[in-house]
């Protein structure tokens with residue numbers, strides 16, 4: 001009996017086990033949504049999990065990324081402006097301009113956390129920083145997928161799932177909704193398609209994301225109430241925008257600019273690059289030869305270049321088993337990476353005839369010094385040659401574009417007219433003005449600098465090498481205001497300029513703290529008075545120290 005019971009029990013258990021296995025195996029084979037069997041699903045999940053565990057070491061660029069605003073080097077003014085714009089009780093939308101690799105993205109990534117620490121700031125602890133790169137956003141006219149603005153997954157699509165079968169359109173929120181309550185950072189914002197830009201402007205205005213679909217009907221009872229609400233009232237998209245760009249402000253649509261606080265990141269000077277190199281090398285933990293950071297600054301334009309060079313140096317040290325990074329290693333990295341030594345122009349202490357330093361702004365809004373050379377020779381008939389400038393400019397309008405003679409070229413002609421007041425006869429001289437160095441000059445702000453160069457060449461009086469100028473010239477010799485003066489003065493300070501001349505209307509009290517003498521001008525008479533009045537001219541011009549434009553070694 002006992003044996004009979006146990007045989008029956010064993011048989012029953014056997015049948016039960018087989019049944020359970022049958023059902024289990026069947027359920028694994030049962031297709032999931034999208035026609036994938038659960039076996040396949042398990043397999044894919046396992047592969048994903050394995051991929052997640054397989055990690056390479058953290059790249060140096062990650063290790064050296066600034067972790068606080070204090071670690072962003074050489075951008076003190078811009079960081080202060082960023083704090084002012086975002087960390088107060090009423091945060092603003094922001095546009096950040098600047099050359100590549102100088103800390104724009106790094107600063108944007110840190111500013112929201114900084115704002116959260118401020119008492120009055122409206123960002124919640126959970127506020128998100130959502131980052132998107134405009135160069136990767138392909139504009140899709142059919143609006144099937146839009147990671148920025150969001151899209152609607154209509155029931156006609158394959159894989160629209162259970163909702164699709166019931167004819168329900170499904171709104172898919174984009175980055176603007178994800179960033180609700182926080183910050184939306186759009187890198188390279190200047191690359192947005194004009195249609196995307198217009199949609200973004202609308203969202204900044206309304207702070208709502210709207211969704212539309214021809215499959216949506218208010219009467220459709222199948223549609224869940226939350227989807228009805230999204231179609232009827234939109235989805236909240238109240239965020240602060242931070243856009244970063246390497247383009248010039250004039251390339252950004254005025255409608256966007258007018259809604260944003262504009263902040264300018266500077267190109268990094270040698271000292272800043274050295275500091276970034278020192279910080280990064282310290283984080284690598286490898287000793288290095290004294291003076292290596294200064295040498296890195298000869299090759300690196302900005303922070304990204306610096307970090308890349310150090311990444312190669314540390315890899316080389318590990319590969320060759322070196323204990324210390326040496327100059328020779330840097331030479332090898334520079335050679336194989338095709339890094340060119342950077343010419344950081346310092347002004348010459350020598351006074352020169354027909355050579356002056358103009359102050360200019362280049363792409364991304366950073367300041368630079370520009371040499372301007374002039375020669376004047378007696379001739380039977382007047383002749384003007386200008387080299388190194390943009391001869392013609394294209395003006396692009398909405399409907400059409402047109403070309404005109406460049407502002408710089410017209411400005412040279414103004415200069416010669418003004419010089420007539422000083423005894424210069426246009427018809428009796430051959431004048432050649434040159435802008436060496438390959439920086440394209442396309443604006444009128446070199447007016448007074450060209451005037452001084454030609455005046456010097458015409459009179460044979462040398463100009464102090466440690467002065468620099470910016471300002472448009474009017475036909476009556478007035479000095480007219482120009483843009484970018486703070487950046488221009490920054491570049492003048494870096495290049496060792498002692499006196500800088502600017503239009504009176506550009507004057508600001510803060511220029512008193514620059515450590516150089518900044519002189520405001522109303523007209524070119526004042527300029528000549530300041531530059532050539534003996535007692536004010538700090539440079540004693542000895543004969544052997546005077547060069548002409550042709551002899552001058554710039």
Ligand SMILES: Nc1ncnc2c1ncn2[C@@H]1O[C@H](COP(=O)(O)OP(=O)(O)OP(=O)(O)O)[C@@H](O)[C@H]1O
Pocket residue numbers: 061064065066071072073074075098099100101102103104105106107187244245246268276302303304305307
């Ligand atoms: N001013 C700086 N101070 C410290 N590190 C910097 C600075 N600028 C750049 N770096 C380093 O270079 C890396 C790249 O800089 P970042 O991405 O912020 O440049 P960017 O200005 O946004 O350039 P892009 O316009 O090309 O996006 C940073 O992660 C950081 O390691």
